Amino acid sequence: MSAAINRLWDNRWAIATAAIVTFAFVLFGGLPLVLASVGFVAVCVVMLIAKAPASLPSSNTFPQPAAFEADWQRLQVIIDALPDPVVALDSTGAVLALNAQARRIAPALRQGEPISLGLRMPALIAAVRRAVATGAPQRVEFSERSRSEQWYEVHVIPAALSRPAGSPPDLLLTFHDLTQPRRIEQMRADFVANASHELRTPLAALSGFIETLRGPAQNDAGARERFLAIMHAQAERMARLIDDLLSLSRIELREHINPNTPVELLPIIHQVIDTLEPRAQERGVEILVSPAEQPLVVHGERDELIGVFENLVENAIKYGASGKRVEIRLECASVQAANGSQAKVSVRDWGPGIAPEHLPRLTERFYRVDVGQSRAEGGTGLGLALVKHILNRHGGRLSIESTPGAGSTFTVTLPLIRPVH
Numbered sequence: 001m002s003a004a005i006n007r008l009w010d011n012r013w014a015i016a017t018a019a020i021v022t023f024a025f026v027l028f029g030g031l032p033l034v035l036a037s038v039g040f041v042a043v044c045v046v047m048l049i050a051k052a053p054a055s056l057p058s059s060n061t062f063p064q065p066a067a068f069e070a071d072w073q074r075l076q077v078i079i080d081a082l083p084d085p086v087v088a089l090d091s092t093g094a095v096l097a098l099n100a101q102a103r104r105i106a107p108a109l110r111q112g113e114p115i116s117l118g119l120r121m122p123a124l125i126a127a128v129r130r131a132v133a134t135g136a137p138q139r140v141e142f143s144e145r146s147r148s149e150q151w152y153e154v155h156v157i158p159a160a161l162s163r164p165a166g167s168p169p170d171l172l173l174t175f176h177d178l179t180q181p182r183r184i185e186q187m188r189a190d191f192v193a194n195a196s197h198e199l200r201t202p203l204a205a206l207s208g209f210i211e212t213l214r215g216p217a218q219n220d221a222g223a224r225e226r227f228l229a230i231m232h233a234q235a236e237r238m239a240r241l242i243d244d245l246l247s248l249s250r251i252e253l254r255e256h257i258n259p260n261t262p263v264e265l266l267p268i269i270h271q272v273i274d275t276l277e278p279r280a281q282e283r284g285v286e287i288l289v290s291p292a293e294q295p296l297v298v299h300g301e302r303d304e305l306i307g308v309f310e311n312l313v314e315n316a317i318k319y320g321a322s323g324k325r326v327e328i329r330l331e332c333a334s335v336q337a338a339n340g341s342q343a344k345v346s347v348r349d350w351g352p353g354i355a356p357e358h359l360p361r362l363t364e365r366f367y368r369v370d371v372g373q374s375r376a377e378g379g380t381g382l383g384l385a386l387v388k389h390i391l392n393r394h395g396g397r398l399s400i401e402s403t404p405g406a407g408s409t410f411t412v413t414l415p416l417i418r419p420v421h
């Protein structure tokens with residue numbers, strides 16, 4: 001019944017015209033009223049049987065005609081269940097429906113309003129227009145900068161969602177987040193560029209000296225000795241870089257496997273100090289240790305943990321030498337959370353410190369505050385990246401605090417095996 005009323009309502013203008021024309025015939029043409037009434041009823045019956053005209057959808061046709069109500073609810077249920085952001089548009093570009101994921105990436109999108117109001121992306125709007133005009137699916141990529149840069153791939157798919165087939169198509173827009181793959185791709189490209197640059201520099205020095213030794217310095221014994229020493233240092237630098245790269249990839253491969261051998265931290269720290277003491281003395285740096293009240297035992301890979309503390313203490317000696325003092329403090333931090341007590345080892349120096357903008361990037365591969373100084377020290381810029389990956393594997397973490405002019409503190413936190421009472 002309500003469908004019949006709807007059908008009549010859809011044809012209201014045609015029915016009104018028929019009524020006026022019939023009335024005019026009665027009034028001016030002398031048509032008998034009975035005949036006129038029969039004619040008018042016949043027009044209404046034809047309107048009931050005939051197909052409703054397909055009007056152009058517009059934002060104020062929302063909510064949908066009753067015939068499509070059930071489909072409509074089904075569509076909303078389906079897009080709500082999809083993991084990606086999805087937006088349904090009518091052919092004018094007005095939003096018919098959207099899921100929660102779509103609201104998250106475009107909070108300004110509103111049902112019934114044009115998509116261009118909520119997502120000001122000219123490339124996307126152009127793709128929507130093309131899809132309506134051609135009826136063919138479109139694919140478009142766009143980036144959006146709210147807090148950080150986000151990349152999306154959008155498929156614009158024409159589909160009869162709210163209108164019968166044959167009308168201008170509605171559109172389904174599915175968004176696919178490309179930010180993470182883009183970042184990984186960028187990191188890979190940066191890594192290859194950095195690694196080849198780091199290898200090319202010593203290689204160029206080696207080739208240069210080989211040329212000199214074959215040519216002008218061929219018979220100069222003094223120059224030969226000097227050049228050979230430099231070549232040796234450069235070859236060592238290349239070997240160290242390759243070792244560090246191999247260690248990084250080895251640790252990354254095993255990052256999900258937690259070590260399970262109990263290791264005490266204080267003996268490791270003493271071994272690191274024994275190794276680095278000659279370097280510290282060379283620079284007039286004193287290394288002080290302040291042990292914890294009880295032994296700190298963690299699950300760990302001894303050699304990897306030695307690598308962690310060697311890099312932190314070596315950095316403190318290399319970059320903080322002007323402070324003349326490096327302090328290694330071991331303590332036990334009791335944590336209320338489920339992960340229990342933690343071992344904390346902090347390496348503090350009183351050197352020039354690090355400006356705050358560098359702190360979040362120090363554990364990136366090849367990142368150095370001062371590339372020249374790091375190279376002059378024989379550094380590869382991979383030390384803190386290795387530290388971070390090793391600590392990840394150990395369920396630990398690294399925190400860095402620094403005040404320019406007052407020195408830096410690098411703190412390693414690792415879960416203790418034995419809870420502290």
Ligand SMILES: Nc1ncnc2c1ncn2[C@@H]1O[C@H](COP(=O)(O)OP(=O)(O)OP(=O)(O)O)[C@@H](O)[C@H]1O
Nearest residue numbers: 315316319368369370374379380381382383384408
């Ligand atoms: N204690 C510190 N004081 C000041 N700057 C530091 C300190 N520790 C690290 N840095 C800065 O962080 C950068 C990255 O350190 P990282 O250990 O990763 O590399 P590196 O020491 O240059 O090379 P490598 O560790 O491979 O020998 C350093 O180049 C330096 O600029």
Ligand SMILES: [Mg+2]
Nearest residue numbers: 311315383384
């Ligand atoms: Mg280092």
